[in-house]
Amino acid sequence: MGKKCILVSECTSGDVIAQKIVSKYGAIIAVENTVVNNYIKNKLVTFEIKYIWIYGTSKDESPKVIDATLLKSKKNYKENAIKINELINDLSKGKNINFQRIDEISNSIYSSINDEYYTVKWINELRSADEYSYNHSINVSLYGMLLSKWLFLSEREIKDVAKAGMLHDIGKTKVPIEILNKKGKLNSYEFEEIKKHPFYGYNIVKKVNSISDEVKKAILMHHERTDSSGYPMGINENELSLYSKIIAIVDVYDAITSERVYKKRETPFEAFQIFQNSNIHCFDIHIMNVFLKNLAACYVGSKVLLSNGQSGEIVYIPPHAITEPIISVDSKYIDLSKENSLKITAML
Known part of the structure; x- marks a missing residue:
């Protein structure tokens, strides 16, 4: 499977990330095989990420290779x-x-x-x-x-x-x-x-x-x-x-x-909440945090159902607030950390 390193300014929606992207502070921005969207691209700029690795050498190659994988x-x-x-x-x-x-x-x-x-x-x-x-x-x-x-x-x-x-x-x-x-x-x-x-x-x-x-x-x-x-x-x-x-x-x-x-x-995000609250004294805190933060990043791109009946797609999961992802619904972004009345009720 071909890979190439490109400037973040050159990446476009639909590019498939070929290597985990981590900020200089250790925050996981996206994992391998995440599909780039506008929200993620903006976060890459915010975190001052200059280059990323993506799959494929052309727009036609990438989807075929990814489908096979x-x-x-x-x-x-x-x-x-x-x-x-x-x-x-x-x-x-x-x-x-x-x-x-x-x-x-x-x-x-x-x-x-x-x-x-x-x-x-x-x-x-x-x-x-x-x-x-x-x-x-x-x-x-x-x-x-x-x-x-x-x-x-x-x-x-x-x-x-x-x-x-x-x-x-x-x-x-x-x-x-x-x-x-x-x-x-x-x-x-x-x-x-x-x-x-x-x-x-x-x-x-x-x-x-x-x-x-x-x-x-x-x-x-x-x-x-x-x-x-x-x-x-x-x-x-x-x-x-x-x-x-x-x-x-x-x-x-x-x-x-x-x-x-x-x-x-339970949804992954309800599970994250349970670990961070009810189970925090039951497990090794370092190992638990490594698991939750890395795993959370794997849900970017997942389709979800919200408690108001709307469905959307997870476009970003803040490393400091993994239970409250950013959801794209009808071309609008919903930040669950700012919408206390909303929650994810199911993964679609």
């Missing part, structure tokens, strides 16, 4: 989701872990590391209440991979986090199916059974030499919290491993933004 990333998402669920189903039937398949899936997931825009796009589009369990492991693996990238971890560490994401819930294969599929609220006994699944998962992999100790710890600790409010051990922040802190955040984010049989999905 889009289809490939969607195909990879679906194929990896199937493979992970086959792996988990084999474990639930008492079959041995297929280590080669784990490595193959991890490598395939890693191959999309530079397609963060499309990765987030497919995670959000390919959801349904009936397929939460089906998609959750691939989503956590992908979000974990992206967060690891944004934390500047090594390739080996990123692939390990991807493995931890795909395997984090394997302990649920040992939980009674009627508890896992219960549509109503769990009683105290059922919840105690659910809380055992990190132990069950750890016991499945603890003697597997080809799975690193850090991945095993993440499986065991992904429901632990920095304020000791988690389970199964209630340990504190100093005892938590890096991978477990990563998986804990992305696991909760995917659960909040997914449709469940007993609750509706």
Whole structure:
């Protein structure tokens, strides 16, 4: 795919950004594969960005190449989701872990590391209440991979986090199916059974030499919290491993933004609010902020429904106010930080 560096003054609406744009203060203005609009161009000027990288060497080339990348990333998402669920189903039937398949899936997931825009796009589009369990492991693996990238971890560490994401819930294969599929609220006994699944998962992999100790710890600790409010051990922040802190955040984010049989999905922006308010003491604050700020930038260009019934497109997400993006509606810009009566009610 061709790339070229151009002056911001020369870029036009429809150009596709080929490299993340960050201001001199560290603010993420746009991620790779974001389509340039007038609002973003004005922000680039405001932040004194002189040059940007875009895809394509001509106006005709860029859309064709981007469409091919889009289809490939969607195909990879679906194929990896199937493979992970086959792996988990084999474990639930008492079959041995297929280590080669784990490595193959991890490598395939890693191959999309530079397609963060499309990765987030497919995670959000390919959801349904009936397929939460089906998609959750691939989503956590992908979000974990992206967060690891944004934390500047090594390739080996990123692939390990991807493995931890795909395997984090394997302990649920040992939980009674009627508890896992219960549509109503769990009683105290059922919840105690659910809380055992990190132990069950750890016991499945603890003697597997080809799975690193850090991945095993993440499986065991992904429901632990920095304020000791988690389970199964209630340990504190100093005892938590890096991978477990990563998986804990992305696991909760995917659960909040997914449709469940007993609750509706929240929008990404409602999820950001929940993390910044209710969950601020539960997670590593640095890792959480890196995740939210980078992820927020991936939603530029998304279509949304507002609480007044109007639909629009996100044209910019302020780095200092990620819960209140700028929306283009009928050629007008709506700044949600200044419109207290409006909110995003759904992603379209």
